[in-house]
Amino acid sequence: MIETVDLKKTYIARNKEVYALNGINLQVDKGDFVSIMGPSGSGKSTLLSILGCLDNACQGSYYLNGIDVKRLKDRKRAQLRNSVIGFVFQSFFLMPRLSAAENIELPMLYYGLTPKERHKRAQWLLECVSLSDRANHLPSELSGGQCQRIAIARALANDPELILADEPTGNLDQEASSVVLDMFSVLNEQGKTVVLITHDGTIAKKAKRSLVIRNGIINNA
Ligand SMILES: Nc1ncnc2c1ncn2[C@@H]1O[C@H](COP(=O)(O)OP(=O)(O)O)[C@@H](O)[C@H]1O
Ligand SMILES: [Mg+2]
Numbered sequence: 001m002i003e004t005v006d007l008k009k010t011y012i013a014r015n016k017e018v019y020a021l022n023g024i025n026l027q028v029d030k031g032d033f034v035s036i037m038g039p040s041g042s043g044k045s046t047l048l049s050i051l052g053c054l055d056n057a058c059q060g061s062y063y064l065n066g067i068d069v070k071r072l073k074d075r076k077r078a079q080l081r082n083s084v085i086g087f088v089f090q091s092f093f094l095m096p097r098l099s100a101a102e103n104i105e106l107p108m109l110y111y112g113l114t115p116k117e118r119h120k121r122a123q124w125l126l127e128c129v130s131l132s133d134r135a136n137h138l139p140s141e142l143s144g145g146q147c148q149r150i151a152i153a154r155a156l157a158n159d160p161e162l163i164l165a166d167e168p169t170g171n172l173d174q175e176a177s178s179v180v181l182d183m184f185s186v187l188n189e190q191g192k193t194v195v196l197i198t199h200d201g202t203i204a205k206k207a208k209r210s211l212v213i214r215n216g217i218i219n220n221a
Contacts, residue, residue, distance in 0.1 A: 001028055001029060001030045001032075001064070001065060001161065001162060001193050002026065002027065002028035002051060002062075002063070002064060002162070002193075002195070003026070003027050003028075003062075003063040004024050004025060004026045004027075004050075004051075004057075004060065004061065004062050004063075005025060005060050005061045005062075005063075006023045006024070006025060006059065006060040006061075007021050007023065007024040007025075007026075007047075007050060007057040007059070007060035007061075007062060008021050008022060008023055008024075008057060008058050008059040008060055008216075009021040009043070009046050009050065009055075009057050009058050009216075010058050019215075019216055020043045020046040020216055021043045021046055021047060021050075021057065021216040022043075022215060022216035022217050023060070023216075023217060024043075024047060024060070024213075024216070024217070024218055025218070026047075026211075026218060028193060028195060029193075030161070030193055031188070031191060031193055032193055032194075032208060032209060033184070033185070033188040033193075033194045033196070033206075033207045033208040033209070034194070034195050034196070034207055034208070034209045034210075034211060035195075035196045035197070035198060035203070035204035035205075035206070035207035035209070035210045035211070036195065036196070036197050036198075036204075036210075036211045036212075036213055036218070037197075037198055037199060037200070037201060037204040037210060037211070037212050037213070038199065038212055038213035038214055039199060039214070040199060042213045042214050042215060042216065043213055043215070043216040044166065044167075044197045044199075044213055045166055045197070046216075047197075047213065048164055048166045048195070048197055050062060051064075051164055051195065052081065052085055052087055052164045053069055053072075053077050053078075053080060053081040053085065054081070056069070056070050057070070064080065064084065064162075065084065065161075067080065082107065082110055082111075082158060083158060083160070084160055084161055084162055085160050085162050085163075085164055086154075086155030086156055086157070086158070086160035086162070086163045086164070087155055087163075087164050087165075087166075088148070088151050088152055088155050088163065088164070088165040088166070088168045089151070089165075089166050089167075089168070090166060090167040090168065090170035090171055091171060092139070092144075092147045092148055092150075092151045092171075093151065094139040094147055094150060094151060094154075095139075096138065096139055096140060097138070098138075098139075099135065099136045099137060099138060100126065100131060100134050100135055100136070100137050100138075100139070100142065100150045101119070101122045101123070101126060101135040101136065102122075103139070103150055103151075103154050104121075104122040104125050104126065104150065104153045104154045104157055105118045105119070105121075105122045105157070106154065106157070107154060107157040107158055108121065108122075108157050108158065111158060121157070122135075122153075122157075123135065125153035125154075125156055125157065126153060128153065128156070129149040129150065129152055129153045129183065130149070131146060131149055131150065131153070134146060134150075143176070144171050144172050144173075144176060145172050145173070145175070145176025145177075145179060145180065148168060148169075148171075148172060148176070148180050149179070149180065149183070151168075152168075152180070152183055156187075160192070161192065161193060162192070162193045162194075162195070163184070163187060163192050163193070163194045163195070164195050164197075165184065165194070165195070165196045165197065166197045167197055167198055167199065168180055168184075168196065169181060169198070169200070169203060170198075177203070181203060181206050184196060184206070185206060188208075194207070
């Protein structure tokens with residue numbers, strides 16, 4: 001599903017080059033659950049944004065389902081991203097003025113579902129994350145753990161094959177973390193491919209396979 005060949009990413013900040021990725025060779029098969037662990041600044045978020053087709057590498061290739069992502073035009077790349085990938089971030093990124101259900105419906109807007117179909121799917125996804133009773137709450141009226149469960153439901157809106165999560169439990173207490181992590185395991189059991197980024201070794205162990213990234217290079221854990 002994912003194959004990267006010698007990915008490199010350099011940022012230029014204040015006239016200095018920052019080498020964020022230094023040759024990433026990563027293969028993730030369909031149905032896998034991979035954790036990538038590494039200290040702050042090791043390139044985790046940079047890698048995830050490239051895997052998520054939000055950014056391009058400077059050098060090397062990234063194939064998603066066999067498609068060379070850097071050769072796609074912006075619109076095609078966005079289409080691929082919306083249909084194949086669901087994202088979950090540390091700070092949730094929910095829309096503050098939309099209710100839980102409306103946040104979940106948002107990605108469906110690009111898919112030509114009728115309002116009724118969107119509503120029905122959002123209600124079903126709310127059930128999946130055990131938050132049916134919070135459908136009309138705003139994010140500010142939810143706990144961190146509940147916000148992340150809504151964000152997971154939103155990530156599932158278009159039934160993606162691949163879930164990319166960047167430190168999804170970073171802002172959660174232990175109990176909420178464990179609920180959220182169990183959700184990723186269940187999603188993987190249901191056939192979703194999961195790539196989970198973390199700096200926490202105990203979280204990394206939940207995955208089928210753990211990798212470590214340091215200074216923009218990946219090694220086996
Ligand atoms: N937009 C940017 N401009 C300049 N440097 C950046 C930018 N984004 C990240 N970096 C640098 O790239 C390196 C990797 O960052 P990042 O991928 O965010 O690491 P992590 O997620 O593992 O903490 C860091 O040294 C960081 O300072
Ligand atoms: Mg990061």
